[in-house]
Amino acid sequence: xxxxxxxxxxGRPNEAASEAVRFVGVTKRFGDVVAVDGVDLEIRAGxxxxxxxxxxxxxxxxxxxxxxxxxxxxxxxxxxxxxVSGLPPFERDVNTVFQDYALFPHMTVADNxxxxxxxxxxxxxxxxxxxxxxxxxxxxxxxxxxxxxxLSGGQRQRVALARALVLRPSVLLLDxxxxxxxxxxxxxxQVELKEIQQRVGLTFVYVTHDQEEALAxxxxxxxxxxxxxxxxxxxxEVYERPATGFxxxxxxxxxxxxxxxxxAVTGSPRxxxxxxxxxxxxxxxDAPVDPAHHxxxxxxxxxxxxxxxxxxxVALEAGGELVVMQQNLRTSSMExxxxxxxxxxxxxxxxxxxxxxxxxxxxxxxxxxxxxxxx
Amino acid sequence: xxxxxxxxxxxxxxGRRVGAVLFRxxxxxxxxxxxxxxxxxxxxxxxxxxxxxxxxLYRLQEFTGLVVRDVGxxxxxxxxxxxxxxxxxxxxxxxxxxxxxxAVLAFPVAYYMARYATLRMRTLLYLVVIMPLWSSYLVRSxxxxxxxxxxGLLPWVLDRLGLDGLLxxxxxxxxxxxxxxxxxxxxxxxxxxxxWLPFMILPVHAALERVPGSLLEASADMGARPRxxxxxxxxxxxxxxxxxxxxxxxxxxxxxxxxxxxxxxxEFFLGQMVYTQVGVAGxxxxxxxxxxxxxxxxLVYLGAARRAGAFEAL
Numbered sequence: 303x304x305x306x307x308x309x310x311x312x313g314r315p316n317e318a319a320s321e322a323v324r325f326v327g328v329t330k331r332f333g334d335v336v337a338v339d340g341v342d343l344e345i346r347a348g349x350x351x352x353x354x355x356x357x358x359x360x361x362x363x364x365x366x367x368x369x370x371x372x373x374x375x376x377x378x379x380x381x382x383x384x385x386v387s388g389l390p391p392f393e394r395d396v397n398t399v400f401q402d403y404a405l406f407p408h409m410t411v412a413d414n415x416x417x418x419x420x421x422x423x424x425x426x427x428x429x430x431x432x433x434x435x436x437x438x439x440x441x442x443x444x445x446x447x448x449x450x451x452x453l454s455g456g457q458r459q460r461v462a463l464a465r466a467l468v469l470r471p472s473v474l475l476l477d478x479x480x481x482x483x484x485x486x487x488x489x490x491x492q493v494e495l496k497e498i499q500q501r502v503g504l505t506f507v508y509v510t511h512d513q514e515e516a517l518a519x520x521x522x523x524x525x526x527x528x529x530x531x532x533x534x535x536x537x538x539e540v541y542e543r544p545a546t547g548f549x550x551x552x553x554x555x556x557x558x559x560x561x562x563x564x565x566a567v568t569g570s571p572r573x574x575x576x577x578x579x580x581x582x583x584x585x586x587x588d589a590p591v592d593p594a595h596h597x598x599x600x601x602x603x604x605x606x607x608x609x610x611x612x613x614x615x616v617a618l619e620a621g622g623e624l625v626v627m628q629q630n631l632r633t634s635s636m637e638x639x640x641x642x643x644x645x646x647x648x649x650x651x652x653x654x655x656x657x658x659x660x661x662x663x664x665x666x667x668x669x670x671x672x673x674x675x676x677x
Numbered sequence: 678x679x680x681x682x683x684x685x686x687x688x689x690x691x692g693r694r695v696g697a698v699l700f701r702x703x704x705x706x707x708x709x710x711x712x713x714x715x716x717x718x719x720x721x722x723x724x725x726x727x728x729x730x731x732x733x734l735y736r737l738q739e740f741t742g743l744v745v746r747d748v749g750x751x752x753x754x755x756x757x758x759x760x761x762x763x764x765x766x767x768x769x770x771x772x773x774x775x776x777x778x779x780a781v782l783a784f785p786v787a788y789y790m791a792r793y794a795t796l797r798m799r800t801l802l803y804l805v806v807i808m809p810l811w812s813s814y815l816v817r818s819x820x821x822x823x824x825x826x827x828x829g830l831l832p833w834v835l836d837r838l839g840l841d842g843l844l845x846x847x848x849x850x851x852x853x854x855x856x857x858x859x860x861x862x863x864x865x866x867x868x869x870x871x872x873w874l875p876f877m878i879l880p881v882h883a884a885l886e887r888v889p890g891s892l893l894e895a896s897a898d899m900g901a902r903p904r905x906x907x908x909x910x911x912x913x914x915x916x917x918x919x920x921x922x923x924x925x926x927x928x929x930x931x932x933x934x935x936x937x938x939x940x941x942x943x944e945f946f947l948g949q950m951v952y953t954q955v956g957v958a959g960x961x962x963x964x965x966x967x968x969x970x971x972x973x974x975x976l977v978y979l980g981a982a983r984r985a986g987a988f989e990a991l
Contacts, residue, residue: 369894370897371894391894392899392900396898398898404891405895406896408913417899421899421905421909469900
């Protein structure tokens with residue numbers, strides 16, 4: 303398997319500066335709808351880059367423009383420094399793993415994986431070897447003669463991946479490839495995809511609406527909203543220092559204090575966001591407060607016990623609302639639930655009050671669901 | 678304490694009793710439901726086929742014109758006569774060429790409907806395709822006579838375009854030609870193709886509609902030019918639909934006995950032969966034998982179609 307990976311691996315770029323994909327002022331309109339609105343983006347060679355955003359945010363359209371299925375209305379797209387904006391998909395050195403896998407139902411697994419090689423008129427013997435190599439990487443040897451209909455969802459996903467890897471593209475595009483899998487399989491495939499990406503050293507551009515997936519897998523990620531890129535950065539950067547209220551809310555839980563509420567806590571009306579796990583919840587309202595800390599009092603309105611952690615929603619007396627995540631170090635579910643309705647004090651280090659551009663609030667997309675929050 | 682009254686029991690009439698019996702015996706229920714159809718198909722259809730088979734084994738006494746009820750294969754031996762063999766070959770050739778023409782004409786329409794047409798456009802096209810089937814096939818055939826006749830629309834248009842020489846050339850050609858357009862196999866072919874086209878468009882469209890667009894994108898993504906995508910992805914996936922449609926076009930042409938009387942040369946076709954032998958010549962055994970020729974051809978065709986996956990597309 304290791305040799306197979308090396309065979310597909312491309313020479314890793316020596317310079318960090320070498321870019322795989324660049325968007326230059328790209329806008330895409332469908333009729334009156336602006337799907338992508340002036341996006342500038344640079345994706346470095348060899349990195350695992352995620353495009354994260356809610357549905358309709360333009361991330362998939364961006365991916366499809368890299369693949370060549372859509373043409374930008376304005377702007378240019380460069381692949382490895384070359385303008386490909388006008389090239390059809392079959393003349394671009396990129397391959398796609400489709401959301402629905404798009405496996406050819408009338409072909410075997412081997413024919414599916416070997417399709418691109420067959421189109422390029424690679425001799426049969428070489429084709430067979432390279433198909434075997436690619437199937438090795440996704441651990442599907444022995445399935446060559448099956449039809450897609452005879453495979454499970456996870457296996458189909460692997461075939462789709464092998465089919466895209468076998469052509470050794472400069473960039474591999476993945477359009478929510480794990481969306482159709484169940485939670486356990488999805489988590490296993492996240493680890494495996496990341497591993498494969500590191501082994502083959504290809505540039506992966508990964509579209510997802512799942513913030514945890516993006517945080518877990520990416521070297522860098524771009525957060526999309528309304529066709530624009532709100533922030534680009536490493537996962538920790540985007541999570542710890544969200545640039546806008548939208549990013550704060552979409553990547554994590556929306557904990558934004560604005561206006562009067564912000565002034566009451568920080569002394570300035572500038573909007574700030576605080577990550578819920580940075581906040582400490584205290585039942586003793588009279589304990590002295592360290593001047594290096596911000597604090598606020600409020601009433602616990604909601605308690606969600608998630609096993610490892612408990613999520614408290616606290617309505618502040620200064621206005622606004624904060625979500626607090628506490629590890630259940632000594633708390634049981636009973637004790638956690640008893641806090642509901644009580645007045646509490648929230649305390650956190652000043653440095654965790656991050657100023658943000660007030661943006662539209664995405665709510666708590668992707669993390670309001672206890673099942674997802676527990677991951 | 679007041680004892681509440683029991684809810685009124687369901688009235689027990691004869692209808693209810695039957696209902697109760699049926700409720701308790703699902704097999705009986707099923708048998709009753711299927712009985713009319715089974716009687717119709719089994720009794721009338723299979724039964725009459727049996728009678729036909731029996732007659733095909735009898736023979737006609739040539740001098741008296743009476744049917745001799747001796748079981749044998751002498752009538753089938755008559756089929757091997759050159760004139761009769763020619764009828765079979767001619768009919769199969771016509772059915773095959775009509776089928777090919779229908780497939781070629783239907784594919785672009787079906788492809789457009791499945792892939793490009795808006796919902797409105799698709800509904801409209803559906804209507805256009807199906808509407809002719811609502812009117813009598815005889816009326817439409819006669820209408821075509823008006824188009825193809827010597828003073829008809831098509832010769833007139835060709836004449837105006839200065840293409841009448843082309844028409845004359847076609848009529849002089851062997852096999853398809855004839856004394857006039859109406860009296861040529863060409864017109865028979867044209868009208869057959871027109872009549873059965875909807876039966877090809879609909880199944881091909883159904884097959885194409887089930888091909889997700891992402892498959893075509895995936896093919897292009899892996900470097901295939903549109904032509905390769907068409908040949909390697911679209912065509913194989915549409916094949917079951919084409920084969921399903923061809924069952925209609927082929928069998929309908931094979932059995933038709935009216936159109937060859939309106940168009941074409943004096944040469945006979947299979948269905949026409951059955952009609953003439955049974956209805957005019959009173960040679961029931963030969964007519965029955967010809968029927969079984971048509972059925973045998975269709976059975977072979979259906980077997981081939983099944984192997985091509987046509988029945989998964991229906």
